[in-house]
Amino acid sequence: GAGVSQTPSNKVTEKGKYVELRCDPISxxxxxxxxxxxxxxxxxxxxxxxxxxxxxxxxxxxxxxFAVRPEGSVSTLKIQRxxxxxxxxxxxxxxxxxxxxxxYTFGSGTRLTVV
Amino acid sequence: xQTVTQSQPEMSVQEAETVTLxxxxxxxxxxxxxxxxxxxxxxxxxxxxxQEAYKQQNATENRFSVNFQKAAKSFSLKISDSQLGDxxxxxxxxxxxxxxxxxxxxKGTRLSVIA
Numbered sequence: 001g002a003g004v005s006q007t008p009s010n011k012v013t014e015k016g017k018y019v020e021l022r023c024d025p026i027s028x029x030x031x032x033x034x035x036x037x038x039x040x041x042x043x044x045x046x047x048x049x050x051x052x053x054x055x056x057x058x059x060x061x062x063x064x065x066f067a068v069r070p071e072g073s074v075s076t077l078k079i080q081r082x083x084x085x086x087x088x089x090x091x092x093x094x095x096x097x098x099x100x101x102x103x104y105t106f107g108s109g110t111r112l113t114v115v
Numbered sequence: 116x117q118t119v120t121q122s123q124p125e126m127s128v129q130e131a132e133t134v135t136l137x138x139x140x141x142x143x144x145x146x147x148x149x150x151x152x153x154x155x156x157x158x159x160x161x162x163x164x165x166q167e168a169y170k171q172q173n174a175t176e177n178r179f180s181v182n183f184q185k186a187a188k189s190f191s192l193k194i195s196d197s198q199l200g201d202x203x204x205x206x207x208x209x210x211x212x213x214x215x216x217x218x219x220x221x222k223g224t225r226l227s228v229i230a
Contacts, residue, residue: 033218043218044220
């Protein structure tokens with residue numbers, strides 16, 4: 001697509017529930033990143049995919065968080081047993097292969113609210 | 116670990132005036148990239164300007180320019196002829212150039228533009 005698309009735009013869920021957040025990157029971009037932006041903070045890195053594999057998942061806060069990118073395009077961030085502290089905006093970004101000289105293209109994020 | 120510090124949580128500027136947003140960073144690397152991103156209420160992070168550390172010349176993009184002081188590890192953003200549309204959160208970010216390493220962000224500065 002023309003840009004990075006994230007769905008849903010907003011998600012409200014009850015504490016303890018499971019949620020999935022979707023990211024559809026720019027066509028042809030092999031690198032995909034997930035960030036979490038808590039209120040009043042800058043985005044914090046969660047996980048990075050190069051193609052289908054997670055090249056760096058060091059930012060995932062605990063084992064309730066998991067992400068996949070099975071075909072090297074769309075990615076899904078999965079959060080189990082949600083907690084109120086998981087409330088944040090989850091941003092996705094993509095970049096071309098070898099894109100160290102590029103800024104990334106970000107989506108508009110999913111605002112997750114855990115009640 | 117690399118860190119990025121933005122010491123001004125909020126700034127304001129009169130329309131058509133000039134404003135400077137501050138950013139400092141900590142790294143032991145000699146080569147890296149620095150970025151300024153704008154985040155309007157739509158939440159999408161928009162690349163404003165980037166600077167390669169090995170380039171001594173300060174980057175400029177229309178009304179936006181940077182003052183890059185490598186020895187001081189300082190990377191400020193100057194916005195000239197401020198417009199109402201410049202009102203947003205501004206984030207300073209850093210990354211090393213190897214592979215597709217993730218961006219490290221500061222906490223941001225909220226810029227208000229007064230008509």
